Amino acid sequence: MRTPIVAGNWKMNKTVEEARSLVFSMSLGLREIKGVEKVLCPPFPALLAVSALLQGTDIGLGAQNLHWEEKGAFTGEVAPAMVAEFCQYVIIGHSERRAYFGETDQTVNQKVHAALAHDLTPIVCVGETVKEYESGRTGEIVRRQISLGLAGVDPAKAAGLVVAYEPIWAIGTGKASSGENANAVLADYIRPVLAELFGVETAQAIRIQYGGSVTAANAEEFFSQPDIDGALVGGASLKKDEFVAIARAASKS
Numbered sequence: 001m002r003t004p005i006v007a008g009n010w011k012m013n014k015t016v017e018e019a020r021s022l023v024f025s026m027s028l029g030l031r032e033i034k035g036v037e038k039v040l041c042p043p044f045p046a047l048l049a050v051s052a053l054l055q056g057t058d059i060g061l062g063a064q065n066l067h068w069e070e071k072g073a074f075t076g077e078v079a080p081a082m083v084a085e086f087c088q089y090v091i092i093g094h095s096e097r098r099a100y101f102g103e104t105d106q107t108v109n110q111k112v113h114a115a116l117a118h119d120l121t122p123i124v125c126v127g128e129t130v131k132e133y134e135s136g137r138t139g140e141i142v143r144r145q146i147s148l149g150l151a152g153v154d155p156a157k158a159a160g161l162v163v164a165y166e167p168i169w170a171i172g173t174g175k176a177s178s179g180e181n182a183n184a185v186l187a188d189y190i191r192p193v194l195a196e197l198f199g200v201e202t203a204q205a206i207r208i209q210y211g212g213s214v215t216a217a218n219a220e221e222f223f224s225q226p227d228i229d230g231a232l233v234g235g236a237s238l239k240k241d242e243f244v245a246i247a248r249a250a251s252k253s
């Protein structure tokens with residue numbers, strides 16, 4: 001049995017004050033939901049304030065990125081130890097980072113190793129563009145992203161990874177994949193490549209989220225699928241009622 005994990009990616013939204021009030025508004029509702037790992041991923045400047053608010057709760061905190069080097073002359077970057085001071089999770093290789101900030105499967109791999117070395121749980125994002133989807137290349141793309149992105153990960157640590165399958169055409173578009181289509185990508189490509197890398201048993205233990213226009217209205221469709229273990233949620237994670245309802249739907253799956 002895999003515990004579902006629902007993570008809210010706030011992206012570049014919320015000042016510290018706004019982050020505080022969003023956490024205040026959703027914290028009680030989230031705390032009442034059991035059997036689901038709940039994670040908030042605010043922007044870097046809000047991590048300290050949000051971590052203070054989450055102390056003593058069962059709600060985890062994640063960053064949206066990290067650098068792989070320990071320290072040094074990397075202006076504007078945030079080192080793994082700095083993330084690990086506040087967070088238990090870190091999103092790696094989000095498609096927006098791949099598209100706008102030059103992240104590659106190789107940098108994803110470096111970041112995954114850095115995160116694991118600091119006992120952070122990486123939420124590793126993979127997914128195909130609309131062009132790749134339409135030309136039937138989804139399997140090839142996600143297999144490549146997983147095998148390069150997770151290369152060299154110690155199989156003993158791999159069970160703790162989280163993978164987020166996020167078809168790029170579904171992110172922020174309101175056009176979610178169908179539950180069946182998303183589950184097929186997980187079952188036919190993602191879990192099999194995880195099994196090739198780490199063995200069948202470990203692949204069965206790794207949580208795989210779906211992400212892409214998940215809302216309270218469609219969450220159940222995803223969570224009722226056998227291979228989908230929760231969601232990475234963008235837009236709806238900024239709305240208290242939506243995010244709490246999504247986490248609640250995961251608790252019933």
Ligand code: PEP
Nearest residue numbers: 171172211212213234235
């Ligand atoms: C995301 O950015 O990870 C995401 C899934 O966004 P949205 O839910 O807004 O599509």
